[in-house]
Amino acid sequence: MSEAAPRPIDRHLFAGFLRQHRKAAVAVAGWSLLEAVPALASGLLVAAALDRGFLAGRPAEGFFWIGLLGAAMVFRALMTRTLTPWLGRIVEPLRDELVTAVAAGAVHRAAAGARDTAGAGVARLTVQVESVRALVSALLRSARQLGVSLLMAFVGLAALSAPVAAVTLPPVLLTLLLCAPRLRALARRQRRQLRAEEALTAAAGETFDGIRDVVACGARDRVADVLSARITDHRDAVRAVARTASANTLLVSLGSHLPLLVLLLAAPRLLDRGALSVGELLGATSYLVGGVAPALRALVSVLGSWGVQLATVLGRLSRSTLPARRTPGQAPGPGASPRAPRSPDLSLVNVGYAYGPGAAPVIDGLSLDLPAGSHLTVVGPSGAGKSTLTTLLAGLAEPDSGRLTLGGVPVTEVDRAWLHRAVTLIPQEAYVFTGTVRDNLRYLRPRARDADLLASATAVGARALVDRLGGLDAPVGLDGPPLSSGERQLVALARAHVSPASIVLLDEACCHLDPAAEERAERAFAARGTTLVVVAHRISSALRAPRVLVLDGERTAIGTHAQLLDESPLYADLVGHWVAATTA
Amino acid sequence: MTSPQRLVWDATARTRGWFVLASVTAVLGSAGTLAFPWAMARALDAVVARRAAAGPVLLCAALLALVVATGALQTLANGGYGSGTVAALRRSLARRALDAGVPGTAGFPAGDLAGRLSAGCAQAGSAGVTLVTASTAVLTSLGGVVALWLLDWRIGLCFSLGVPPLVLIARSFMNRGSGLFLRYQETQGRISALLLEALGGARTIGASGTAAAETRRILEPLPELSRTGHRVWALQRDTGWQVGLLIPAVEVLVLGAGGLALLHGDISAGELAAVVAYTALAMAALDQLDALFALGMSAAGARRVAEVVDQPVPAPGTRVRPAGGPGTVTLSGVTVRSGNRLVLDSVDLVVPAGTALAVVGRSGAGKSTLAALIGRLREPDAGLVAIDGVPLPELTPQALGAAVGYAFERPALLGTTVAGMIAFARPDASREEVGAAAGAARADDFITRLPCGYDTPLTDAPLSGGEVQRLGLARALVHDPAVIVLDDALSSLDTATEARVGSALASAWSDRTRVLIAHRVSTAARADLVAWLEDGRVRALGTHADLWQRDDYRALFAADTAPEGAPGHDTHPHTQEPV
Secondary structure, three states, X not given: OOOOXXXXXXXXXXXXXXXXXXXXXXXXXXXXXXXXXXXXXXXXXXXXXXXXXXXXXXXXXHHHHHHHHHHHHHHHHHHHHHHHHHHHHHHHHHHHHHHXXXXXXXXXXXXXXXXXXXXXXXXXXXXXXXXXXXXXXXXXXXXXXXXXXXXXXXXXHHHHOHHHHHHHHHHHHHHHHHHHHHHHHHHHHHHHHHHHHHHHHHHHHHXXXXXXXXXXXXXXXXXXXXXXXXXXXXXXHHHHHXXXXXXXXXXXXXXXXXXXXXXXXXXXXXXXXXXXXXXXHHHHHHHHHHHHHHHHHHHHHHHHHHHHHHHHHHHHHHHHOOOOOOOOOOOOOOOOOOEOOOOOOEEEEEEEEOOOOOOOOOEEEEEEEEOOOOEEEEEOXXXXXXXXXXXXXXXXXXXXXXXXXXXXXXHHHEXXXXXXXXXXXXXXXXXXXXXXXXXXXXXXXOOOOHHHHHHHHHHHOOHHHHHHHOOOOOEEHHHOOOOOHHHHHHHHHHHHHHOOOOEEEEEOOOOOOOHHHHHHHHHHHHOXXXXXXXXXXXXXXXXXXXXXXXXXXXXXXXXXXXXHHHHOHHHHHHHHHHHHHHHO | OOOHHXXXXXXXXXXXXXXXXXXXXXXXXXXXXXXXXXXXXXXXXHHHOOXXXXXXXXXXXXXXXXXXXXXXXXXXXXXXXXXXXXXXXXXXXXXXXXXXXXXXXXXXXXXXXXXXXXXXXXXXXXXXXXXXXHHHHHXXXXXHHHHHHHHOHHHHHHHHHOHHHHHHHHHHHHHHHHHHHXXXXXXXXXXXXXXXXXXXXXXXXXXXXXXXXXXXHHOOOHHHHHHHHHHHHHHHHHHHHHHHHHHHHHHHHHHHHHHHHHHXXXXXXXXXXXXXXXXXXXXXXXXXXXXXXXXXXXXHHHHHHHHHHOOOOOOOOOEOOOOOOOOOEEEEEEEEEEOOEEEEEEEEEEEOOOOEEEEEOOOOOOHHHHHHHHOOOOOOOEEEEEEOOEEHHHEOHHHHHHHEEEEEOOOOXXXXXXXXXXXXXXXXXXHHHHHHHHXXXXXXXXXXXXXXXXXXXXXXXXXXXXXXXXXHHHHHHHHOOOEEEEEOOOOOOXXXXXXXXXXXXXXXXXXXXXXXXXXXXXXXXXXXXXXXXXXXXXXXXXXXXXXOOXXXXXHHOOOOOOOOOOOOOOOOHHHOOOO
C-alpha cells in the first residue's frame, strides 16, 4: 500500500488484492462453512426432538436434542467470533488500497494539469471510498452469511427429507435465476439516480455560491425553477428505482413463500406413504420458514441495494482514477531517451500555444533567448498569456508549434528529475501544506540546513513571519494558524529561494505583498545570480529589470524599459496609465 | 426554530397519498405476517390429523398473497413517499435560500448550503420512511411476543427472560461504538482535508515533480485509520459473541417449554411450528437497531435544513417603477449595523439621475454595504432607500431587477456557457448583443481563445480574475438597468485595459445613473461626483478636482502607488490562472 504511484481502480487492482490477501479469503471461506453447520442441523434436530422425544412421550430425549441444537448455535456464535476479525483483515487493507489509489490518482492528475480535479468534488472521493468500505463489510457480514445459510438449509432439508427438498428447491432456483438480470436493470436505474443527484448538487452549489449575483440579476425565480426541475428529476429517478425494486420484491417473496405452500399441499400424500414423519414435517417447515425464506429475501435485497450501490460507487472511483492525458517527457517519442542538458540556457523559437484545437492561440510565434543568469520581466494586459508562458518554460505543457529548448535540448526531452531540480515555478496561488515551517521551506531541497532556510527567509523578507509563527518547528496548514494570502506567498518565495534551481519563474508570486515587500523579494532573487523570469503584477517590476517582454499577441515586443517606452505604444500606454494614476 | 418533527411532517403533508399507501401497506403486511404462523399451525394440524386441509391451506395461501402484495406495494410506496418528502424539503430550502438572499445566506460557508440541500434534505426526508417501517417492524415483533404468550404463558415467559440482557448488550454497543466511529470519521476527514490542500497546490506540485511525495504525505494518517477500523471489527466481534450466546439460550428455553407443552397436550404439533415462527418474528426487532442510528442522522439533517428554512425573508413589494423613470437614487437616514458596530450611520445621499458617483474611503468605511443597499441586496436597519421616489421595499422583484444592476469585483460564474453567463440577467438577449457587450468589456479577445469560444462551458474555461471581471461587466452591459452599481468591478484589470473598458462603459451608459465603488484614484477622477465615506458617514461630497485640494483626501490614495495592486486576489475556484 505504500505505493505512491497512481494506478486505476479496476479489476486488475482487485485481482491483485485478492492474490495478496489469499490467506484471509481462504480463512473467511472456511470459517463461513463451519459457521453454517447449525443452519444445516437445526431442522434435523427439531425433527429428532419431536419424533424421538416429545411426541414419543420421552421428554428427556426431547431436551437432549434441543440441548444439542443450543450447543450447535453456540458453536456457530464461536465461529462467527473467530471469523469477524478475518473480515477486518480483508476490508481494512482494501480501504487502504482504495484510499491510496484515489489520493495518488487525484494528486498526479492535478499535477499533470487535468482540470477536472479542482474543488471539493475530488476530496469527496475519499468519502466514496468510505462507502465502499461500509458496503463491502456489510456484504461480507450479511450476504456471505445469508448465501451460506441458504445453501446449508437446503442441504439440511435434503438430509431430512429428500422428497420435500425435491418439491421445494425448484421455486427457489427459479427465483434466483429470474432475479439476476433484474439486478442489472436496478443497477442501471441507480446509476441514473446518482447522476441526477450529482447534477442537482452541482447546480445548487453554483447557485448558492453566486446568490448575490442571482439576486442582482433579478434571476431568483428563473434559478428557482431550474433547481426545482433538477429536484424533480432526482425524485423521478428515485421512484424509477423504487419501481424496479418493487417488482423484484414481488418476485422474491413469491419465490420464498411458494415452497411452504407446495410442502403443505404435498404433505398429506407424503405422510400417507410414510415418506414423512410429523417431526420431519415440522422440521421441514422450520427450515423453510426460519431458514430458506428469510435468507432468500434478505440475500436478494442485500445484493439489490448494497451490491448495486457498491458496483455504482466502484464505477465512479474507477473513472476518477484513470491516468491523466500524457504529460510531456513522461513518454518521449520513439528513440528519444531523456537527456540532461549541459547548461540552463533557455531558448524559444517561434513558439505557439492554444488552449484547444479550435481556439485562437494564446501565444503565437514567440522567439526569445534567456541565457543562464539573465533577468526578464513580463508585462501585458490580463489574459495575454503571461501565465501560459511560465507553464511552457517550466515544461508543464508542450508548445503546439515552434521550438523551446533548455541547454539545446527540447524541453519535452529533458530528463524530468533534472528539469524539476533546475526550474522552480511559483504560481500566484502559493502552496503551503500541513507540516512544520521547516517541511515547507525545504520542500525543493530536502537536505537544506536550518541556517540556509533562515538565511533565505531573511533574504525574501519572510523572517518576521517565521519568527512570529514560532520558528522552523512551528506547524502550518491544518494544524497551524490561518495564513493570509501574502503570508503564504512569503513562505513560497522563501522555499523557492532555498531551492537549487538555476531558473526561477515568479508568476505574479508577489501579488498579495505590498510594493516594498515585493521589491525586496524580487531583489533577493535577482541577487541569486540565476535566471529569473518575473510575470509582473505591478509595472514597477519592469522598472527594475534589465529586459522587459511586453506580451500581447501581435504587439509583443522585447527590450529595455527605455527602448520599449519609445518602440511599444502598448508599453507606453501601460506605464502611462500607471504614471497618470499615481500623480493625477 | 422549526422543529425537525414539524419540518418532516409538513413535507409529508405534501406527499400525503404516498404516505397513506406506505402506512397502510406496512400495517397490512404486518397483520398478514403475524397471522400467517397461526394459519400455518392450523393447516399443519389438519394435515397431520388427516383432516380436510383445503380450507386452512387456502387461508395460508391468501395470507402469503397478502404479505407478498403488500411487500411489493410498500417498496413502491416507500420510494414515492421518501423521494416526495426529500423533494418537498429541497424545494422549500432552495426557495427560502434564494428569497433570503445575501443577508440570509451570509452565515453559511461556501458549499455548505448545497450540502444542506443534497445531504441534509435527504437525511431529513428519509425520517418518515424509517419511522413507518421501523415502527411497524417493532410492532410486528411485539405481536410475535404477544402470540407466544397467548399460545402458552410459559413459552412467553421463557422468551421474555431474554429481553433485558439484549437491551443491555445493545446499549453497551452504542456506548463503546460512538467514540470509535467519531475517531474514525475524524481521521478519514483529515485525509480528505490533506488531499484538498494538495490539490490547491497542483501547479506547484506539477512544476516540482513532487506528486509521489505529496501522495505519501496525504496518506500519513492511513495507519491510524486502519487501527481504528480494526478496533471497530473487534467491537463487532464482541457484541456478536454476546448476542450469539444469548439467542441460543432463549431459543432452547422456548423450544424446551414448547416441547413440554406439546407433551402435556397444551399445544398441538402445528402450534409448536408456530412457536418457532413467532420466536423468529420476535427476534427480528434486533434488526431495528440500525433504525435508531438512522433516526439520529435524520434529526441532525432536519436541524440543518431548519436553520436555512428559518432565515427571515424580506417581504416583496407590489409597486412598479414609473415607466422611463430617470433613475434618481435617494438614501435617507440609512443606518446599517453589524453586531455592535455601526457600518453606516444615518447616511443621507442623493445620486441625481444620469450622473456617475464615485464612493471612496478606507477599507471598512462602509462602501460595499452602501453598494448592496441600492439594489436591496441588503436591508438597512433604519432609514430608506428609494429610486425615483419609490422606496425599494415597495417595488416588485421584477421592477427592482429592471431598475438596478451590478458588476462585482468577483462575479460568480452563473449559467452554463460563457455566452450564458453574459446573458444571465437577460436570457432573451441575442448573440449580437452578447458579442457587443463582450467587445465593450474587452472580453471578446480572450473568449475567442477559449476551446469553444462563446460556447465554452464555464467549467472548462481557464479564466483569470481579470477575465472573470470582464465577463461580469459584459453581463451588466446586457442587463442594462436604469441604475448601475460597479462594486470595485475593474480592480483586477491592468491599467491600460481598465482605461479602455472605463471609457467604453462611460459611453454605453452615458445617460445611466452609475455608482462606482473605487479604490483607484483614476476611477474617482472620471466620476461626476465623489462621496467620501469615513466611519459610516459621508465625510465630504464634491467633485474630485475640488476634493483633491485637501491633503487628507489625497492621503486616501497614498497607498495607491500600485495601479494594479488589487487587495485580496481572486480565490474563486473557476478562476485559476490558465495552465
